[in-house]
Amino acid sequence: MPLPYAMLQICMTAIAIWLNRVGKRRVAAGAAGVLVLGALGGWATMHPAGEQPPMPMAAAADPPAPATVLVFVSGAVEHPGLYQLSPDARVSDAIAAAGGISTAADAGRLPDLASRVHDGRQVNIPFARSGAAAAARLDINAAAPDELDAVPGMPPGLAQAIVEYRDTWGPFQSLSQLRTDLGVDSATVSGLTHYLRVVLASP
Template sequence: MGILQKKLIIIIVLACGILAYSFHGFWQKSSDDQARAAVLPPPGNTTTANTTANGTGSEVVVYVSGGVIKPGVYKLSHGSRVVDAVTMAGGFAPGADAAKINLALQLKDEMQINVPYAVVSVGATPGAPAVSSATSNSGDRININTASKAELDKLPGIGPALADRIIEYRTTNGPFKDITDIKKVPGIGDSKYNQFKDKISL
């Protein structure tokens, strides 16, 4: 066998080796990609999986106040509506103005649902709805049992912090039975009470 033939054989063997190595590398990469695709979740499912694992969004906590039978803080399942929260709070109280709130609105965590009372004109006939939750018979007093945080904040000497305490107190202990009971709220003494006693009602 001549030298030329030996060189030709060596070149052919090297070429075959290179082709075999290239094919093996390509096949190995394809196998790795398929294995990775099988392990990773499909796009778009990551958030859902994490949400399910952590329990985030499974329920919401809302505060129902105003014209309902049992005002208070309630837990409802995620996706519930305002009507579900009102139902859990015992339904509408006599005189509540259901048309003033959106019963179909979806609930959000830490949401407050304040059901207003219907406003009656002076000299209304017996049996008519009660006055607005934010007013008394005088037309300018704040009902401390049903007023929202924003309404309580309008009282002299009552800021956002005290408004929160008033709402927390009546949620825990039930409605105020006497106007002077508001002095049981931490931070409200005689002097502060005298600033707004003529502007509140039950």
């Protein structure tokens, strides 16, 4: 018995809906498969078989420690100047290399003798600020060569050069002439000012 037209139309509509749903699922499944295959292919391209992961770079080696350090010892020491010391030296070693602390030092203001030195450091020993120490300074225009030569920090030959300068050009007007006229470096002149003074004769 033939189905009524209305019933046939309902069946056709249901079949179309079912086919439409089945088709979408297959399309979705196919698309998902393509995406999975594409991802696997991309991973294989970026990680070919047998390739090893990169090895970490070795840390750079530390530079070797210097064999010696250069230290400038100034102030109230017997022989101010530059000294090469071992890297583990202490301030006391630097002072000993400079001949030790002079009698003009201020014992209450010494640096930490146990601290370590390093390359380029200056170790300064303060001078005493008492009036007696100032009065004990030698007159550069009257001191004898042996007196000048005994001054702490006096470079070899400078005492004789001072005497010859006085004999040739007359008395010193300022201790700065040790630098400008005799070529003594500024650090040495600064140290000598604690032991020398200029006394000019009255006109």
